[in-house]
Amino acid sequence: xxxxxxxxxxxxxxxxxxxxxxxxxxxxxxxxxxxRQILGQKxxxxxxxxxxxxxxKSEIFDDQFSVERPDGSNFTLKIRSTKLEDSAMYFCASRxxxxxxxxFFGPGTRLTVL
Amino acid sequence: GQNIDQPTEMxxxxxxxxxxxxxxxxxxxxxxxxYQQHAGEAPTFLSYNVLDGLEEKGRFSSFLSRSKGxxxxxxxxxxxxxxxxxxxxxxxxxxxxxxxGTGTRLQVFP
Numbered sequence: 653x654x655x656x657x658x659x660x661x662x663x664x665x666x667x668x669x670x671x672x673x674x675x676x677x678x679x680x681x682x683x684x685x686x687x688r689q690i691l692g693q694k695x696x697x698x699x700x701x702x703x704x705x706x707x708x709k710s711e712i713f714d715d716q717f718s719v720e721r722p723d724g725s726n727f728t729l730k731i732r733s734t735k736l737e738d739s740a741m742y743f744c745a746s747r748x749x750x751x752x753x754x755x756f757f758g759p760g761t762r763l764t765v766l
Numbered sequence: 767g768q769n770i771d772q773p774t775e776m777x778x779x780x781x782x783x784x785x786x787x788x789x790x791x792x793x794x795x796x797x798x799x800x801y802q803q804h805a806g807e808a809p810t811f812l813s814y815n816v817l818d819g820l821e822e823k824g825r826f827s828s829f830l831s832r833s834k835g836x837x838x839x840x841x842x843x844x845x846x847x848x849x850x851x852x853x854x855x856x857x858x859x860x861x862x863x864x865x866x867g868t869g870t871r872l873q874v875f876p
Binding site: 683700 | 801807808810811814853855861863865866868
């Protein structure tokens with residue numbers, strides 16, 4: 653069964669450093685998302701991406717964040733200058749076209765900012 | 767605005783039935799998803815309701831009342847592996863982002 657994959661599973665970085673989180677969505681999916689979940693808190697929407705551009709972003713997704721689909725398979729989230737409060741689990745998700753279709757989540761990348 | 771409420775924790779016994787409630791106040795509400803999340807893992811899809819009524823899928827059923835802003839997830843014949851967090855999430859018209867509640871952590875005891 654096809655699945656969303658994410659790398660790395662765990663990333664440790666120093667405050668102020670740049671990190672790139674990588675995702676490979678399911679191949680025939682057209683809509684891509686990033687969510688994050690701070691430990692013990694709810695899953696929060698960051699950004700949605702369709703047709704090679706951002707469709708929607710949340711207040712969390714400020715100028716320090718960017719997304720890219722550099723080729724036909726990868727979907728990346730970059731945090732330019734990490735802060736302590738960026739420590740969280742970051743989930744990538746994708747879904748096919750059509751309304752009401754479930755979003756399939758990847759296993760997540762646990763980001764720890766020291 | 768968006769507000770989704772679920773109980774924080776619930777406990778139940780193996781083989782029993784449990785109902786997890788979710789109330790929402792969501793601008794332009796479109797549909798409601800239930801996801802299961804085991805500790806340290808990704809959310810996995812359980813059900814989707816857009817119309818009023820009950821959707822049944824094996825041991826799991828989900829109900830929606832749009833007029834009351836209310837949904838529940840019903841788990842039957844509970845198994846130990848059902849111990850997990852259950853996340854209620856809403857979507858609105860003109861957006862497909864999922865807005866999650868805080869989740870209900872269910873513990874199933876033998």
